[in-house]
Amino acid sequence: MNAPSEIRQAAMTKSNPMQTFLWLLKREYWEHRGGFFWAPLIAGGVVIAIALLSLVVAEATAARHGINLGGMNLDTIAHNMTADQIAQFNAGLTVGLMALSIPIMITLSFVVFFYLLGALYDDRRDRSVLFWKSLPVSDLDTVLSKVVAAVLVAPALAIAATIVLHLAFLILVSAYAGLHSVNPLPLLWNPAPLLAMWTKLILLIPLNALWALPTVGWLLLCSAFARSKPFLWAVAVPVAFGAVMGFTHLLQQLSIPSAWYWKNIVGRILFGVVPGGWFDIGGNGGIRALSTGDNVNIALDRFDLVNSLLSWNRILGALASPELWIGVAAGVALIVAAIAFRRHRVETSV
Amino acid sequence: MNDVSATTTNIVRARGLAKRYGSTVALDRVDFDIAAGRIVGLIGPNGAGKTTALKAILGLAEFEGELSVLGLDPRTQRTQLMQQVCFIADVAVLPRWLRVSEAVDFVAGVHPRFSREKCLAFLARTKLQPTQRVRELSKGMIVQLHLALVMAIDAKLLVLDEPTLGLDILYRKEFYQNLLNDYFDEQKTILVTTHQVEEIEHILTDLIFIKDGRLIVNASMDQIGERYAEVMVGPDKVEAARALKPLNERGIFGKTVFLFDGVPQAQLAQLGELHKPSVADLFVATMKGTYA
Numbered sequence: 336m337n338a339p340s341e342i343r344q345a346a347m348t349k350s351n352p353m354q355t356f357l358w359l360l361k362r363e364y365w366e367h368r369g370g371f372f373w374a375p376l377i378a379g380g381v382v383i384a385i386a387l388l389s390l391v392v393a394e395a396t397a398a399r400h401g402i403n404l405g406g407m408n409l410d411t412i413a414h415n416m417t418a419d420q421i422a423q424f425n426a427g428l429t430v431g432l433m434a435l436s437i438p439i440m441i442t443l444s445f446v447v448f449f450y451l452l453g454a455l456y457d458d459r460r461d462r463s464v465l466f467w468k469s470l471p472v473s474d475l476d477t478v479l480s481k482v483v484a485a486v487l488v489a490p491a492l493a494i495a496a497t498i499v500l501h502l503a504f505l506i507l508v509s510a511y512a513g514l515h516s517v518n519p520l521p522l523l524w525n526p527a528p529l530l531a532m533w534t535k536l537i538l539l540i541p542l543n544a545l546w547a548l549p550t551v552g553w554l555l556l557c558s559a560f561a562r563s564k565p566f567l568w569a570v571a572v573p574v575a576f577g578a579v580m581g582f583t584h585l586l587q588q589l590s591i592p593s594a595w596y597w598k599n600i601v602g603r604i605l606f607g608v609v610p611g612g613w614f615d616i617g618g619n620g621g622i623r624a625l626s627t628g629d630n631v632n633i634a635l636d637r638f639d640l641v642n643s644l645l646s647w648n649r650i651l652g653a654l655a656s657p658e659l660w661i662g663v664a665a666g667v668a669l670i671v672a673a674i675a676f677r678r679h680r681v682e683t684s685v
Numbered sequence: 686m687n688d689v690s691a692t693t694t695n696i697v698r699a700r701g702l703a704k705r706y707g708s709t710v711a712l713d714r715v716d717f718d719i720a721a722g723r724i725v726g727l728i729g730p731n732g733a734g735k736t737t738a739l740k741a742i743l744g745l746a747e748f749e750g751e752l753s754v755l756g757l758d759p760r761t762q763r764t765q766l767m768q769q770v771c772f773i774a775d776v777a778v779l780p781r782w783l784r785v786s787e788a789v790d791f792v793a794g795v796h797p798r799f800s801r802e803k804c805l806a807f808l809a810r811t812k813l814q815p816t817q818r819v820r821e822l823s824k825g826m827i828v829q830l831h832l833a834l835v836m837a838i839d840a841k842l843l844v845l846d847e848p849t850l851g852l853d854i855l856y857r858k859e860f861y862q863n864l865l866n867d868y869f870d871e872q873k874t875i876l877v878t879t880h881q882v883e884e885i886e887h888i889l890t891d892l893i894f895i896k897d898g899r900l901i902v903n904a905s906m907d908q909i910g911e912r913y914a915e916v917m918v919g920p921d922k923v924e925a926a927r928a929l930k931p932l933n934e935r936g937i938f939g940k941t942v943f944l945f946d947g948v949p950q951a952q953l954a955q956l957g958e959l960h961k962p963s964v965a966d967l968f969v970a971t972m973k974g975t976y977a
Contacts (some may be wrong), residue, residue, distance in 0.1 A: 358794035366782050463780035466831075468745060469772035470795055473764040681745055 355472060359480035360488060367484070370446040375493040378442040379500035382435055386504060390511050425528040432532065435504055436497040440610045443493040447485050447547075447608045451554035454481040455673060456565045460683045474677045478555065482670060485551055486544035490610065494536050501529070542650060543610045549662045550607030552669025559676035562683050573601045603662055613653040694721050696842050696874045697742060701750035704737050711737040713898035714750060721841070722871040724888055727878045728964070729895035730972055735878045738895070739846050742876070743772055755841055768798060771840040773831050775847040779819045785830060786815035792834050804837035807867070825856035832860060836868045843868070845877040849884070857884055864888075886964040894971055901971055913967055915960040916943050916953045926956050933970035944970045 364371060416424070455478070458464040467477065509519035557569040577600075579585075581593050606612060653659055697719040704712040712734045719725050729735045740746035744759030744766060752759060757766045779788065785808070793801045811829045819827055828848065835843065843864075849857040865888055869875060879885060892909055894902035904912065918926045918941050927934075929952070931943035944962055945953060953959055962970075 355795045358791055361794075362787075362791055365784075365787050366780070458780065461781065462774065462778045465745075465772070465774040465778045466780065468743070469767065469770075470792065471764050471767040471797070472795055679745065679747055681740075 352476075356476060356480060356483075359472065359476060360484055363480060363484035364488065367446075367450055367489075370450060371484075371489045371492050374442050374446050375439045375496035376499070378438045379436075379496050379503070382438055382500060383503050383507065386435075386507055390507070394511075421522075424522060425525060428523070429528050429532050432501050432504065432529075436500060439493055439497050439500065443489060444606075444609045447489050448550075448554065450489070451481070451485050451551060451608070452558050452565045452569060454485075455555055455559035455677055456561060456683070459681060464681050468681065474674050478559075478670060478674045478677055481555065482551055485608070486547050487540060490540050490543060491537075494533075494540070497536065498533055501533075539610070539650070542613060542653060545659060545663050546613040546653070547607040548666025549603045549669065550605060550666075552666040552673065553604035555673040556669045556676070559673040559680060562680075570605065573604060577601060599658070603665075607662070613656075613659060614649075695719070696721050696755060697876070698753045699738075699741075699751065702738070702741060702752055703749040704734075704741065704746070710898045712741070712748070715895075715898070715900050717893065717900060717903055719874060719876060719891070721874055723890045724869065724875045724877070725891040725893060726882070726885055726889040726964070727876060727893045727895060728882060728968055729878075733895045734898040735895055736846060737898075739844055739876070739878065743770065743844060768796070769841045770844065771835045771838050771842070772844045773828075773835055773846070773848045775850040779827055779831055781818065781820035783819050784815070785813050785817050785819075788819075788830060788834060789815075792838075796838060798839040799834075800837045800839070804833050807833035807836055807863075825852050828852060828856060828860060832863060836863065841872065841874060843873065843875045845875065845879075847879055848877070849879065849881060857881065861885060861888060882965045882968055883963065889964070892964065894968065896972055902967075909967070910961050911950075912947055913962050914945050914948070914950055914953050915962040915966065916945065916957045917941075917960070918943055918957040922956050929953075933966075933973065 458467060505519075505523055509523055512519040512523075554565075554569055557565045557572075561568045577593065577596055580596060587593070602612075695718050697717070699715060699717050701714045701716065702712055703710075703714045715738075727735050727738065737746065737748075741748040741752055742754050742759060744763035747760065754766055755769050759766055783791075789801060789804055789808075792799050792804075808830070811826065811833070813822070813826060813830055813833075819830070822830065832848075849860050852860070861884065864875070877885060877889075889906055891905050892902060893900055902909070913932075916926065917937070920939070920941075923941050926941070926943045929943075929945060929948050932946050933944040935942050940957070942960075943956075944966060950959060
């Protein structure tokens with residue numbers, strides 16, 4: 336008589352860990368829909384509004400001065416362009432579109448930074464942590480769901496917003512071209528460079544995530560640890576430490592330049608959530624070489640400035656660099672510490 | 686009875702449970718057992734150690750000594766424990782951004798013993814709307830939501846920490862009525878702390894008084910009725926009553942009411958009219974001098 340009911344009991348009480356984790360991610364999304372979903376879209380919307388305004392102003396100015404843009408035929412131009420020139424145009428377009436997405440990436444950085452600072456603090460402050468802890472969810476899963484929300488969910492949504500922005504911008508420019516009887520299709524709407532760029536943005540999410548781990552870990556630790564003002568803990572501790580080291584020249588005594596501390600410690604634990612922070616590490620001479628005018632021209636001549644900025648070589652160089660993996664190890668250690676604090680610290684002093 | 690059933694009937698077993706915050710002793714090596722199917726009131730003044738004890742049981746704080754809840758160690762097996770233990774801390778711990786529908790979906794998603802049907806049936810009796818956010822709800826409605834979520838979970842132990850704090854009398858009555866009528870049965874155990882003793886004394890089966898980290902009363906309500914008695918004594922017998930060392934005395938309508946602990950009731954009946962003391966009177970008498 337007991338056997339079937341025991342089996343049913345066992346089946347009923349067995350929770351699916353994967354399902355639980357997805358619900359935890361959904362929970363983070365519900366709470367932070369504004370930051371994760373709307374903020375990047377609004378940033379993109381502002382960019383489009385500025386672009387639209389510029390076009391209107393340009394149009395008005397042109398009309399006032401009697402400048403006629405008509406008669407220029409992009410069709411013919413495209414027809415007469417050499418393969419090199421087309422590739423160059425594509426590269427320029429890609430660079431332009433990437434530049435347009437910078438406001439979204441900056442927004443994402445801020446959103447994720449403050450999300451992480453509040454992730455293990457806000458629910459302690461309003462005591463809702465007691466509700467979350469009354470459910471059969473481990474602290475490990477809770478903290479990991481916040482890590483994944485910060486490094487995968489939020490960036491994926493920001494990239495979705497970026498793609499929407501790119502499409503909206505291309506439509507806007509096309510409409511403007513159309514207004515002047517120019518057919519935008521052959522040049523602007525060449526799918527290959529667009530798809531290549533978007534694919535790369537998506538593929539870079541995991542690398543950005545690995546690079547961000549020290550910051551993620553540090554902010555989560557402060558969030559789990561602080562009884563009040565996690566922001567102050569997160570920023571003041573490394574800055575004060577650096578300042579004291581600076582006054583006392585202690586780091587120099589250890590033959591560590593203080594610039595090294597600010598770049599590799601403070602930079603990594605506070606600014607790691609900025610996408611592409613791994614840019615100038617690993618082989619390829621770094622971004623500085625490319626930022627001089629000559630190199631940009633050379634790169635443009637090679638028709639792939641963006642591809643060289645985000646080249647596979649550079650990505651692999653970053654992946655092979657000790658800086659990245661030392662950071663990953665430090666990030667994991669900080670996350671483990673955050674989980675330990677999460678276990679028993681349920682109160683704030685506010 | 687074999688060993689297995691003995692361990693399963695005791696829902697909570699504490700031996701030498703202790704906790705100190707710096708130099709303050711919150712719990713001073715207390716022992717207690719809570720059996721299945723009981724409704725236990727854990728009553729004490731502010732700072733007596735109630736919340737510390739509950740936190741230990743729920744695995745929310747570290748402690749010294751031995752503690753087993755449903756045969757599990759709350760320190761290391763909290764996640765498994767929470768499948769069988771539900772918990773309502775005082776009002777307004779539901780996150781303010783959460784919608785009613787999201788709360789139901791989330792608990793249904795992560796809790797294997799949650800019944801969505803039951804929860805929706807409980808919610809249908811209230812004015813709560815699925816799209817409402819917690820921040821739009823009154824305190825009473827938040828507790829209704831929390832209670833609907835918790836009552837839909839088939840748990841063995843329900844821990845309530847000041848669950849009706851700040852609610853009006855209608856919500857408070859409804860809260861305990863729902864618990865008794867639709868939730869409690871012999872398979873379930875409820876551990877409740879509250880300052881509103883009068884409202885729960887008729888539903889309690891057991892009473893634990895805690896003061897300065899020690900348990901000063903730990904008995905079933907039946908035992909309490911046998912052990913404690915109140916006698917209303919006329920002026921002529923006051924001295925005789927005082928000789929029996931009452932716990933407390935207070936004047937009422939020219940007579941004096943004495944509260945006795947462990948004095949045979951036949952002996953007391955000779956002094957005057959016998960009453961069963963209310964938990965509140967018992968509480969006041971035993972906690973005398975707490976804040977002095």
